[in-house]
Amino acid sequence: MKYWLMKSEPDVFSFEDLKKRPKKTEPWNGVRNYQARNFMRDEMSPGDLILFYHSSCEVPGVAGIAKVASSAYPDATQFDSKSEYFDPKATKENPRWFLVDVMFEKDLKTYVSLEELKKHQSLQGMRLLQKGNRLSILPVTKDEFELIVKLGN
DNA sequence: GCCAACGTTGGC
């Protein structure tokens, strides 16, 4: 079992939006970064737990807990010429972008802001907190995951 | 294969 942090802009797709989905799942489409893709394609397994992180918003931070709900499969938006995520170099025979389905797991009692994360000595090594970090999917250690869940409860 | 130019991310 692995642990992850996945960023989403809440104006586009928030943790509350995930919860409101009929099956509480959502294909994590639109990732167009190779490192992030590799995490989904090669490293994630169904059941892995996810910190659902809100970025580019008033108060960035961890909004709730989700989990990986499928194995990896091609992101359909890469083949759709009308999609903003269309990739002309991708073919169905040779897809370039993969995704997993993400499912609501549980709420936190309180939102855990980025500011709060920065206060904790034991989280200083998180990739999320490193300068210049832009990756939208990041691995998180078990200890980091558990501490952050504790901060939210 | 180098690297400058350009685009994007994301906190502030």
Added chain:
DNA sequence: GCCAACGTTGGC
């Protein structure tokens, strides 16, 4: 809106 950081592109 700014800007630092960093990934990608494309000319050579």
